[in-house]
């Protein structure tokens with residue numbers, strides 16, 4: 148099974164907003180990631196080009212409506228002027244064995260690797276072994292960051308970060324060790340490794356609470372969950388913390404837009420998490436935005452509509468219903 152694209156009728160409310168084409172995509176991942184094997188979502192076309200709206204299925208209509216706002220922005224609005232034309236990116240290492248982790252990093256061309264840890268399927272010793280393999284692949288000058296996806300308590304985080312740091316040699320930062328802002332702040336006081344907030348920014352009622360509480364040294368920003376490039380840019384400005392732009396496991400369309408967010412940041416000191424099209428077995432764009440020598444170009448993606456098919460009525464019906472819910476929530 149490879150990438151599939153289907154065309155949906157554009158609802159009147161989206162026609163009114165300037166949308167003239169609407170596609171559903173579905174693409175298998177090369178490796179299980181974020182507990183999914185297949186990625187699917189919507190691509191919206193309008194006067195500015197293509198936008199992407201691909202909230203995960205466990206997100207409700209209210210949360211997903213920010214992703215629709217981002218898709219509409221991509222299709223209908225101009226983007227902020229880029230301050231750079233390439234964005235350094237990190238390799239992403241899922242919960243895989245050390246041999247595979249080594250291969251992913253060595254073949255990436257990236258000088259920075261983000262390693263998933265604290266997965267329920269993995270143990271701390273396995274996480275350490277994965278980090279040792281990544282350090283071996285990167286060499287002493289490479290940067291390694293870990294992402295725990297809010298899996299730890301404060302005490303677990305303090306203990307695990309110490310061990311993982313020893314295994315990695317050095318850690319650039321630890322991303323979202325615990326779920327709550329208060330716990331992030333507590334961990335930050337107890338470890339030397341910088342703390343980055345991800346879920347506490349993009350899934351929070353108030354994306355600035357982390358910055359106000361002094362709970363993080365850096366923030367991860369994602370264009371789709373924050374309602375688009377311009378809204379995400381405003382969050383970074385108001386937070387006043389260094390930011391790393393990351394993908395929401397987008398296709399090349401979302402990656403191209405996220406690259407414009409990274410390109411518009413006044414300061415960009417860290418590699419961004421925008422090399423994730425490597426996790427897809429195919430892409431929707433004519434020329435996929437894949438990293439070369441550890442960076443991606445800042446450009447928007449054009450969707451290759453030559454492969455649009457008909458047939459998967461269940462997938463189309465699911466997305467049509469979800470889109471209706473997102474539109475309701477957006478207008479509410």
Ligand SMILES: [Mg+2]
Pocket residue numbers: 294296322323345346367
């Ligand atoms: Mg994360």
